[in-house]
Amino acid sequence: MKNLKISPFALLLLGMLALASCENKSTDSEEIAEEQNEEKFEDNKAEKDAEFAVAAADGGMLEVQLGKLAQSNGASDAVKMLGEMMANDHSKxxxxxxxxxxxxxxxxxxxxxxxxxxxxxxxxEKTGEEFDEAYTEFMVKDHEKDIDEFKKQAENGYDADLKSWAAGKVPTLEQHLARAKQAEAAVDSLKNR
Incomplete structure (x- = not known):
């Protein structure tokens, strides 16, 4: 059997190629979905609709998980009820x-x-009153942003079905924002006692 000699330069080049191929592989689920959609949709309009859908899915999954977390880590009934509503509505x-x-x-x-x-x-990482305060603040800010994004999609999206779905979710998101503000006020009033 012959000894195979590989030059140090060839080894370095192979190592760089291997590293470069690994660098392009994202582990972020949102980025992976966006990359898959970019490959599927050459039409810029379809790609923009897909970007909205990806962001909405990521946000919806977060709302469900945080809603469940609110039910276990929250101290006040208002936060636990808000979490239950978020988990149920966003799951649907x-x-x-x-x-x-x-x-x-x-x-x-x-x-x-x-x-x-x-x-x-x-x-x-938070529990009790600290969780309640952070969660309600997050829910208010997140739903303000979501309402804006869903309204933009409903008005400016390209796919009729996706526009309709987004428009149909705006009233629910507005209800969530109102309930989040109520829960935030309840948490603040308990804190100021």
Whole structure:
């Protein structure tokens, strides 16, 4: 058997190629779904609709997980009830979005994005009154942002079904925002006693 000699330069080149191929592989579920959609949709309009669907799915999954967390880590009844409503309503919306995305051949994330996971982890470290305050503040800010994004999709989206779905969710998101503000006020009043 002959000894195979590989030059140090060839080994370095192989190592660099291997590293470069690994660098392009994302583990962020949201980014993976976006990359898959970019490959599927050459049409910029379809890609923009897919971007909305991906962001909505990621946000919806976070709402469900945080809602469940609120039920276990929250101190006040207002926060626990808000969490239950969020988990239930967003689970239903997520199921609807999955069915719609399947019809449209849109890839959705299968888990939380890195940003959403970071938000979850931050809240998961808190309990009691500290959790209640952080959770209600997050819910208010998140739903204000969500309402804006869903209204934009309802008005400016390209796919009629996705526009209709987004428009149909705005009243529920507005109700969630109102309930989050009520829970935040209840938490503040308990804190100021």
């Amino acid at each position: 919306a997520n199921d609807e979005l999955k069915a719609l995305a399947s019809q449209k051949n849109i890839s959705l994330p299968t888990g939380l994005s890195e940003d959403s996971q970071e938000s979850y982890n931050d809240l998961a």
